[in-house]
Amino acid sequence: MRRYGPALLLVLTGAAILRISLFSALYLRYVQPALRPYLVVSGVVLVVLGLLAAVVRRKSYDDEDFAYDDDARARDEDGSGHGHDEHEHEDEDEHGYSHHGHGPRVAWLLTLPALALLLFPPPALGxxxxxxxxxxxxxxxxxxxxxxxxxxxxxxxxxxxxxxxxxxxxxxxxxxxxxxxxxxxxxxxxxxxxxxxxxxxxxxxxxxxxxxxxxxxxxxxxxxxxxxxxxxxxxxxxxxxxxxxxxxxxxxxxxxxxxxxxxxx
The missing domain is CATH 2.40.50.140 (Nucleic acid-binding proteins)
Structure with missing residues (x-):
């Protein structure tokens, strides 16, 4: 799932915006009615970008795995292969950082605000x-x-x-x-x-x-x-x-x- 983190964050944020603007009147707690169309468009754009990012990420990993399998077979043929475990261990170091551009696992905390807006929209000012x-x-x-x-x-x-x-x-x-x-x-x-x-x-x-x-x-x-x-x-x-x-x-x-x-x- 780590590979889809950025895409998931985009989709969650877009879905939260659409929930309060397209499927309810909750957006009125935060902005003027005239801003509703802009919120709806923003939500749709974020969801679409998230889905596109997931597709691109999936394709890049499939290509990477295919290239790795070819390289592993070549090393096995000349006796210098180290097996698939080495590839898996190189994915993250001891600090939780991915060597394939995922970033630290703590970045998943960025999903919490989007989930909060999606599931528990804050009330109007009082x-x-x-x-x-x-x-x-x-x-x-x-x-x-x-x-x-x-x-x-x-x-x-x-x-x-x-x-x-x-x-x-x-x-x-x-x-x-x-x-x-x-x-x-x-x-x-x-x-x-x-x-x-x-x-x-x-x-x-x-x-x-x-x-x-x-x-x-x-x-x-x-x-x-x-x-x-x-x-x-x-x-x-x-x-x-x-x-x-x-x-x-x-x-x-x-x-x-x-x-x-x-x-x-």
Missing amino acids: SYSAGREAAQRASEGVGTFPALPAGNPVDLSVAQFSSRAIYDSGRSLKGRTVRMTGFVTHGDGDTWYLTRLLVSCCAADATTSKVEIRGADPTPADTWMTVTGTWHPKGKLGTDAAWPPVLDATSARQVKQPADPYEKR
Whole structure:
């Protein structure tokens, strides 16, 4: 099997990428939906390269074994042969290195990340990542925002609610009932937040937006909740005193994590 190590690693990596992008929506834990075609193409290319590498490797070994058999027969005929054992012993030295280009056996550990992604894809970022992120500020500063849609409750993302609560001089949230979905993070004491992570490209650039929830009992961290309530004004617009914004909850219910756990900028 050592001869097929590089090929196997390519196939495993490609299969793992295809599993999360072509055969499921798990890729949304890591990248934007628009990147799916690139992931699928990458996975297919890696699998094809792995299969081609296996074929080439097999052919090279068959040719090598054929050449060795001819050489061994020639040595046997003139009485100088040492048998097939010498050839086998030359395959590896005492350090585990192959003399035919396989590399050290420890290189097989490179298959572990590919197997982990194939069998146990890591979860989306959650409360731990959100807790390490500093407070984010909207780039537009204090100003007026477009009017909210008619009707109550109005569905907003956590980021949209935060921006309006902190920067909207028109106070468009006043008197409106809003509904948001996010996961739970905890603060001091019984304080808890409805939180979402925002991404521009992939999980590596994720930043945090959160809303303090009052009037509803806290639940375990990383629990996904849909919360309905009204804005609770605090602090001066555009200042640290206004962050994080507050929602007085009228209802809060646990929901499943959405297929795409990240909000988009």
